[in-house]
Structure formats: C-alpha cells, structure tokens
Amino acid sequence: MAKEAKVTRVDDAYERLREEILENRMPPGFQAPEPEIAERLGMSRTPVHEALIRLEGDGLVALVPRRGVRVLPLAPDDMREIYEILTALEPEAAASVAEARFDAELLAPLHQATDDMERALAKADLDAWAAADDRFHRRLLDLHGNGRMTGFVQTLFDQAHRARMATLRLRDLPVKSTEEHRVILRSIADGDAEETRSVFRTHRRRAAKELLGVLERTRLTHL
Amino acid sequence: MAKEAKVTRVDDAYERLREEILENRMPPGFQAPEPEIAERLGMSRTPVHEALIRLEGDGLVALVPRRGVRVLPLAPDDMREIYEILTALEPEAAASVAEARFDAELLAPLHQATDDMERALAKADLDAWAAADDRFHRRLLDLHGNGRMTGFVQTLFDQAHRARMATLRLRDLPVKSTEEHRVILRSIADGDAEETRSVFRTHRRRAAKELLGVLERTRLTHL
DNA sequence: GTATCCGTCAATGCATACATAAAAACATTT
DNA sequence: AAATGTTTTTATGTATGCATTGACGGATAC
Numbered sequence: 001m002a003k004e005a006k007v008t009r010v011d012d013a014y015e016r017l018r019e020e021i022l023e024n025r026m027p028p029g030f031q032a033p034e035p036e037i038a039e040r041l042g043m044s045r046t047p048v049h050e051a052l053i054r055l056e057g058d059g060l061v062a063l064v065p066r067r068g069v070r071v072l073p074l075a076p077d078d079m080r081e082i083y084e085i086l087t088a089l090e091p092e093a094a095a096s097v098a099e100a101r102f103d104a105e106l107l108a109p110l111h112q113a114t115d116d117m118e119r120a121l122a123k124a125d126l127d128a129w130a131a132a133d134d135r136f137h138r139r140l141l142d143l144h145g146n147g148r149m150t151g152f153v154q155t156l157f158d159q160a161h162r163a164r165m166a167t168l169r170l171r172d173l174p175v176k177s178t179e180e181h182r183v184i185l186r187s188i189a190d191g192d193a194e195e196t197r198s199v200f201r202t203h204r205r206r207a208a209k210e211l212l213g214v215l216e217r218t219r220l221t222h223l
Numbered sequence: 224m225a226k227e228a229k230v231t232r233v234d235d236a237y238e239r240l241r242e243e244i245l246e247n248r249m250p251p252g253f254q255a256p257e258p259e260i261a262e263r264l265g266m267s268r269t270p271v272h273e274a275l276i277r278l279e280g281d282g283l284v285a286l287v288p289r290r291g292v293r294v295l296p297l298a299p300d301d302m303r304e305i306y307e308i309l310t311a312l313e314p315e316a317a318a319s320v321a322e323a324r325f326d327a328e329l330l331a332p333l334h335q336a337t338d339d340m341e342r343a344l345a346k347a348d349l350d351a352w353a354a355a356d357d358r359f360h361r362r363l364l365d366l367h368g369n370g371r372m373t374g375f376v377q378t379l380f381d382q383a384h385r386a387r388m389a390t391l392r393l394r395d396l397p398v399k400s401t402e403e404h405r406v407i408l409r410s411i412a413d414g415d416a417e418e419t420r421s422v423f424r425t426h427r428r429r430a431a432k433e434l435l436g437v438l439e440r441t442r443l444t445h446l
Numbered sequence: 447g448t449a450t451c452c453g454t455c456a457a458t459g460c461a462t463a464c465a466t467a468a469a470a471a472c473a474t475t476t
Numbered sequence: 477a478a479a480t481g482t483t484t485t486t487a488t489g490t491a492t493g494c495a496t497t498g499a500c501g502g503a504t505a506c
Contacts (some may be wrong), residue, residue: 008459035486044461045488050276057280059371066468066487081369085312092311146304148282152375231489256457267491268458289457289498 009043013051016041021060021071022161028073028223034136052059058155073222074163082156083208087201089153090137093144095197098188102143107189109139114185117178126168129178136181167214167221176206224322232266236274239264244283244294245384250283251446253295260292283379284433296445297440306431310424313360316367318420321411322358325366330412332362337408340401352401359404363411389446390437400430 017037020026039050052069055061061069104111116132134157142151168174180203187195215221240260243249261271275292278284284292327334339355357380364373391397403426410418438444 010459035487046462049488050273050459053273053276054280057277068487081371084315084369085372085375088311088315089308092307146307148304148379149308152308156371187454233489258457269490269492270457273489286458291457 003095009047010050011053013041013043013048015036017051017055018058018060019159021055022158024162024165026071028071028162029063029089030071033068050216059159059222062210074159075222076212077214079160079163079208082160083204085156086153087204087208089149090140091197092202093141093146093149094184094188094200095193097143098191098196099193100143101191104189106143107185110136110143110185110188113139114178114181114190117181121173121178122173124173127165129174130165130168131175133177133181142160163211163223166220167211170214170218171210177203180206232270233273233277236260236264236266236271237277240274240278241283241381244278245381245386247388249294251294251385253294254265254287254291256291282382288321297382298445299435301432302383302386302435302438305383306397306427306434308379309376310427312372313427314420314423316364316369316372317407317411317423318416320366321414321419322416323366324414327412329366330408333359333411335368336362337401337404340404344396344398344401347396348434350388352397353388353391356397356400362417378414386434386438386446389443390434393437393441394433400426403429 017026034045034048034052037052038045041048042061051065052061055069059072061071064070113132113136117129117136119134120126120128137157138150138154141153144150180199184196184199184203187199240249257268257271258270260275261268264271270284275284275286278292282295284294287293292327302389336355340352340359343349343355344434360380361373364376367373403422407419407422407426410422
C-alpha cells in the first residue's frame, strides 16, 4: 500500500490531506489557513486550494471564508444519513451480483476479504479487520459495476471512516458482523438475489444501530 | 428565477457553465481550452479552472490534459446507472416521508408541483412539465431531509437532464408519469409507507424502461 | 503519395503578485 | 479599566508570469 507516484501536485495534496483526515491526524474541528497547509506540504497555495475544493466536494472539509479549511465533524445525524443511503444502495448492488451468478473465480476477492476478516478477528486486529471489511464492500460494488454508485458509496465510506474506527474500539469484537459477511457471500454464490438483498439489509441495519448505540452511550456527539 | 447575485467569480463561472451544459448550449462532446472559456466568461483562467474542477466532480465534464474541457456525453449505460440508483433511493425517501405523516401544509409543495405537471401536460408544455416534475422530486427529497441523498440525487438529475429533455420530445405525452405522481402523492398523504415505496419503485422502473426504449429505438447512443 | 522527424505553438500546472477586506492588535479617550 | 477608534497584519480571490510538455504542421526522405 505504498504511495503511488503522484502525477500532479494537486493530486498529491488531495491524497495526502485526505489520508490525514481519514487517519485522524487532522481531527474534526481542526482548522488552518491555506498558506499554512501549503507550507506544510511544500508547495504553493494554488494546488492546495484546488485540492481543498475537491475535498470539499467529498464532504470532508468546509472552506470557511477568512479562516481557511475546517475539517468537518461527524454527528450521529450524519451517520444516520450515511447508513440510510448505504442500506438502500448496497443490498440492491449485492442482489444484482447474486443474480448475475458470477463464477467462483470472479467472487474470489470477496472470499479473500471474508477470510481476511475472520483471520483479523481471530487476532483481534481491528485495523486489519476494518480494512478487510472495507475491501469486501468495495469489491462487491466493483463486481456490480455501477461506477456512479461505487464512487458515491466510497465517499460515504470516507466520511464515516473516523466514526467507524472510533466505535470499533468501544465495543465488543465484531463477531456478528463477520459472520454476516459469510452468510451474504454464500447467498451471492448461490445466486439467490432475494436472500442476498434481505441479508444485506439486515446487516446494514444492525451495523447502523450498533454504531449509533455506541455513539449514544458514549455521548460522542461529534467526531 | 433570475440569476442570484453571485458572490465570487468561481461561483459565477460554475453556475453559468453548468447551465450552458444542462441547456445543451455546450453540447456533449463539446471541447474547448480553458483560456477560451475564460475569455468568453470575461475572467482569468484561475476561477474558470476551479469551477471546472467542481463540474468534473459533478460528472458533467472531463478535464483532458492538453485539450481542455470536454462535455461528457451520456450513453444508455449511464442512464441505466443513474436510474438504478434513483430506483434504490427515491422510493425509500418517499416511504419515509409517508411514514412521517406530514400534515397537508408541509405537503403543499408536492401538491403544487403535481398540479403544475397536470396543467403543463394539458397545455403540452414539455419544458414546464419537466420543470414541475423535477420540482416534485426535489421537494420530496427536501421533506425527507437527508442532505447527502438530496445532493447526490440532484447531481444525477443534472447528469440525466439532457437525455430526459431530448427523449421527452421523441415520445408521447407523459400522461402515465403524471398520473403516477398523483398516486404517489395520495399514498404519501395517506401515510402508507409500503404502498408509497412500491408505487414509486414502479414509477421509476417504468420511466427508466421508457427512456431507454426511446434511446434504443432512435439509436441515440450518446447525447 | 506516404511516412517519419523536427520545430513551433499553445495549453496546462504551478508559482507569484496584488487588491480587498476581515480580523487582530494596538492606541487613545473617557 | 472599558470602550471605541485606528493601524497592522493576514487570508483569500483573482490575475499573471513562467516552465514544461504535448499537439500540430511542415519539411524531408523514401
């Protein structure tokens, strides 16, 4: 997962800043003027500003006149919005993949990701678990092949990333979630679209409820 | 619907270009270097470039190195992607609005939009019909109150706008579509979430099928 | 006539310059 | 000391300059 050679400074700035936000090194509420960011990244304001426009489009930051960038915090309501959309989109995509009855070879990335989740769970390696979980969802969307959906879901994942990582450490190991992935995968392999949709919906609903429950209990109103 | 006072040149450029694309004054496939656009809009390259980044994020244009902007054409597959997402999202939003049992006053914008559709249909004014149709969908999303969903659906509407306007003139008057809106509205007013979801789904599926049928029959492979 | 090579042109990425306007710091008055 | 007015600093929006690099056209070779 080494950094790819960045072609332009705008891309470079975009990816570095995105990563810093996702990894919580630029935490929610963090604020800084553009010249400061530019200096930190070792480039002029122009490419930084253009990268920030993209990040703003991704819903990760807000550009506040005269005070620079602000990293947007996530409130429980934001998570509700995000999970509602995911609950509507992903089960449809999964059902469509099931219906397409891909052969085992094409489903390999999903098996791989699910195996990785189980392995990570066994080692209680939450970072690895989350990465594998992400990969499962991403690969599934890839198989479905609706680029717009994939892109949008990815930006939602990005937005939710911090909250997911934070809550992951505030609750029991995600045993249930891992099992559900196995079930989803089986119903996809069986080509049972209706079952896939139903199981995936349940999976998303439960995950949302659990996450919101943790936020509620821990009084984490934004992060 | 006069132009609002634009605060910055970037906003100005963004909105003018977006409108030109939606209204087909910059047709799909149109290509021009940034300096040319800048001159046309009477500003320097900087704000134009930044506006173009936003339009690229909206999926309306592509920035091609060394050749400037290109207005993206829409293929039938794009329409399939768009309608698939709309079919997954809008019925959920509508069902949720039905469940919320808003009182008549809050539903007024929907009644208004539906009335306008019927009036426009009676006068065979397709532009007014399309505008009212858009408004109905937009207001419904507004009532639902998921800002991310609203925003995303809006960008999809923007992307699909040209195709919708083009096909509207290649087929019979949208009588069925208008009637369906009336039915949807009634089921929302009745607070019947399940019925709303089902009717809306049917509405979207039928609209998609019809539109794709027209594209197919007229061999319009991109527009 | 066709294909290849080279030179010129032009578009973009980025840096920098500048005007504007807000905010912050400071001074002055009461 | 508080409040008000003034100065200074600073961030952003926009324009412009410059280097790089690809595109295009013409010339040359075959």
